[in-house]
Amino acid sequence: MDDRTIDWEQQRAWVEIDRSxxxxxxxxxxxxxxxxxxxxxxxKADGYGHGAIEVARTIIANGVEWLAVATVTEGIELRTxxxxxxxxxxxxxNSYVEIEAIVKWQxxxxxxxxxxxxxxxxxxxxxxxxxxxxxHLKLDTGMSRLGADWQQAAAFYDEVSxxxxxxxxxxxxHLATADDIDPTVxxxxxxxxxxxxxxxxxxxxxxxxxxxxxxxxxxxxxxxHYQLVRPGLSLYGLYPAPHLKAAIDLxxxxxxxxxxxxxxxxxxxxxxxxxxxxxxxxxxxIAIVEIGYADGIPRRLSDRMQVAIRGKLVPxxxxxxxxxxxxDISQIPDLQVGEIVTILGRDGAxxxxxxxxxxxxxxxxxxxxxxxxxxxxxxxxx
Ligand SMILES: *Cc1c(COP(=O)(O)O)cnc(C)c1O
Numbered sequence: 001m002d003d004r005t006i007d008w009e010q011q012r013a014w015v016e017i018d019r020s021x022x023x024x025x026x027x028x029x030x031x032x033x034x035x036x037x038x039x040x041x042x043x044k045a046d047g048y049g050h051g052a053i054e055v056a057r058t059i060i061a062n063g064v065e066w067l068a069v070a071t072v073t074e075g076i077e078l079r080t081x082x083x084x085x086x087x088x089x090x091x092x093x094n095s096y097v098e099i100e101a102i103v104k105w106q107x108x109x110x111x112x113x114x115x116x117x118x119x120x121x122x123x124x125x126x127x128x129x130x131x132x133x134x135x136h137l138k139l140d141t142g143m144s145r146l147g148a149d150w151q152q153a154a155a156f157y158d159e160v161s162x163x164x165x166x167x168x169x170x171x172x173x174h175l176a177t178a179d180d181i182d183p184t185v186x187x188x189x190x191x192x193x194x195x196x197x198x199x200x201x202x203x204x205x206x207x208x209x210x211x212x213x214x215x216x217x218x219x220x221x222x223x224x225h226y227q228l229v230r231p232g233l234s235l236y237g238l239y240p241a242p243h244l245k246a247a248i249d250l251x252x253x254x255x256x257x258x259x260x261x262x263x264x265x266x267x268x269x270x271x272x273x274x275x276x277x278x279x280x281x282x283x284x285x286i287a288i289v290e291i292g293y294a295d296g297i298p299r300r301l302s303d304r305m306q307v308a309i310r311g312k313l314v315p316x317x318x319x320x321x322x323x324x325x326x327x328d329i330s331q332i333p334d335l336q337v338g339e340i341v342t343i344l345g346r347d348g349a350x351x352x353x354x355x356x357x358x359x360x361x362x363x364x365x366x367x368x369x370x371x372x373x374x375x376x377x378x379x380x381x382x
Contacts, residue, residue, distance in 0.1 A: 008379040012290035013258035015376045016345065017050055021251035023062045025235050028248050030063070032218060037225050040066035040211065042232035044074060044090060049296070049372040050236060050254055053081045054380050059235065060085055068230060072098050075107040088136050088170075092116055092146055099123040108134045108169055112146050114159045121163035134169035135160070141192040142185060143176040153196035154203040161205065170209045170228065171197065178216035178224070179241040190223055216240035219247045238354055238365045252353060254369060255345025256376070258291035260337050261324070272326050273318030277303055285333045289341050292323040296372035297343065304360055307341050311348025314341075 008014050029039060041064045047055035056067055056078055068088045069075050075087045089109045093099060093116045102109055103124055111117045117135070124130045137160060140147030148156045150173070160166055173193050177185040193212055200207060209227035215234035217224040237252035239245050265285050272278040272286070289307070293299040302320045306313045309332055317328045329335050344352050354365035361368075 008377070011259075011377055011379075012261070013256070013295055013343075013376055014379050015050070015372055016255040016257060017054060017378055017380045018251070018253050018255070019054075019058045019380055019382050021237055021253045022055065022058050022235065024251050025237050025253070026059055026062045026064060028250060029218060029229070029231050029234060032222070032248065033225055033229065034222070036227070038065040038209075038228045039063075040068050040088060040228045040230045041235055042068045042090075042214075042230050043078075044068065044070035044232070045370045046074075046373070048232060048236050048366065049369040051378040051380075052078060053083070054378060055235075056081075056083050056085070066228060072101055072107060072109075076101060076105050079105045079107070086134070086169075092138075093120045095119060100127070103127065103131060103133055106131075106133075108136060110136050110138045110146065111160060111166075112138050112140075112148050114156060117160045117163055117166060121166050124165040130165055132165050132167050134167050136170045136172060137168060139171065139173045139193065139196055141173040141189040141196070143174045143189075145174065147173060150192045150196045154199040157200045157205060158203055168208050170211060171200070171207065172211045172228075172230075175212060175214055175217050175224070178214055178220055179244070181241075181243055183220070186217070186220070186224075214240070216244060219244045233366055233369075236369060238369070252345065254354075254372070256291070256296070256343040256372065257345070258289050258295075258341050258343055260287045260335060260339045260341060261290050262288040263329070263335055263337060264288075271318075273321060275319055278318035278326075285329045285335070286317070287327045287329045287335050287341075289325050289327060290323065291341075291343055291376075292321050292325060294322045295376050297325065298357065298361060298368070298371060300361055301357060305357070306352065307343055308345075308347035308350045308352060309335065309339065309341050311350060313350050313352075 041059050043052045043055050046052045066086050068090055070090050087107050089107050092112045093109045138147040139150045139153055141150045211226050211228035213224040213229040215231045218229045237250045266280050267283050270280045299320045305316045315328050316325050318326050354368040357368045358365045
């Protein structure tokens, strides 16, 4: 779907992508890096809910060299949209993965075990016209998720380099606590990552590019920058943790807006929405707005969220339903059908952020952003 053709004037609700904010965030991240450090932008989960294709086009136009996605399908989506930048797959190669598609689309997978490397190499050898493939070796330095044990790095490296058709494109690991005020674990991970590199050099190899930093790592210390950095959240303009706000100036890229579909007055004692979670304690004007939990508003925000209209915060009342929400519009009794309601983003002097929702729900902004899936069209603004 080419979102650029959408006529937002005729939408019930939509996600707005601010391309200038995205470009600004790329520049901000770049300003923290040495001139020869490259950016591998993490655009998994449909670009954290923003729309991976448009995000990719914008950031490549603004100098980003590499892309990373979680799955093969996400990589193919970018390739079929005509995006030719190098794409690393963060997920590992296993027998359930479409290895032939990886090769066909020249996606660059992650390898975490020698079994994965053998499987990949054998599959390529058996192709009609085998081609060399760039692969990325992942080490577990303390996250205890994907990756080869860092203490086995040299042996792993040696085994992969001896397999036909595999070219080692990079060596990487992932930080577990970079957004923590206490740097102890991160420093341990840096130390292990550096020792793994030294072991590979001692085994007689020249190191490929290395990378370790997520958004928090990038901001916290240039010791984790190496040759590539892997920002995700910061590209989209959110801070991994409040204490990192002073270090970089980011602008949120996503806004979510929806339309008023009906306005009415209810009388004292009237129940609102499923389960009558809210009962009017006075006569009040209410508005129905065309966005619900199927669009990405967490239902647990029922009776706990605010939206913005005409530059004012307005409370949502009752249970959030699949396709719509109800507002108490006592402050704006003359609200009109078709008016635009800001669900997330800025409206005049007020701003509602993914962090506001995350704090209310005890989760993180990453999860809020990824919640905005395909039903809402993306409207791209410059
Ligand atoms: C998701 C992810 C990132 C990006 O993390 P942010 O905290 O969003 O910047 C980087 N590296 C890996 C391996 C990831 O899975």
